[in-house]
Amino acid sequence: MSFGSGQEVLNAYWGFLGDGGLVIADDVGLEQGESVRLQVRVASLESEFALAGRVVRARPGRGGAVVAFDPGQPQDMLLSAAIAEADDVPARESRRYDVDELVELRANGQSAEARVVNVSESGCCLRLDAAGRDALPAGELEVRIEGPHFTARGTIVWSNSSERGVHFHEAPGLRGRIHDWVVGGDDKK
Secondary structure, three states, rough: EEEHHHHHHHHHHHHOOOOOEEEOOOOOOOOOOEEEEEEEHHHOEEEEEEEEEEEEEEEEOOOOEEEOOOOOOOOOHHHHHHHHHOOOOOOOOOOEEEEEEEEEEEEOOEEEEEEEEEOOOOEEEEOOOOOHOOOOOOOOEEEEEOOOOOOOEEEEEEOOOOOEEEHHHHHHOOOHHHHHOOOOOOOOO
């Protein structure tokens, strides 16, 4: 299936589903409950996204269906690319994974506990407790994150109330360790 632009993807996105989905054209008569594999091409981005899901709403004779994405599909990368094009901002570099892990932050002689709420191979989102909300503002502040699954250095690139976005600096093996942790189910390290 093909969309001309990121905005067309956003118009077809079905966010009322837990893992998201798309309203698609149906030339073959899909049936409710049927499993499908989609190759979603966005012409203006010159990109393709492979997504699996199931038909949750079929409209026989009307040429459309709603497909709910299966859990674990990379629809976030499709949405990031579509939003980036529509808003003229950079797209995410890598896929994000929801996690919940307590880590220690260190920066400029300060120390704070935080929870990693999502992580990718290029950065993470941290949530500080109420006491730490005013600590560690965005800017050129370098932080060290120490947790059970990885240790990383990065820069806080955005802040919003109690959340901080950290872009990781390159570190040998960091991307592999994060991938093994969140994708490989490695919770024994």
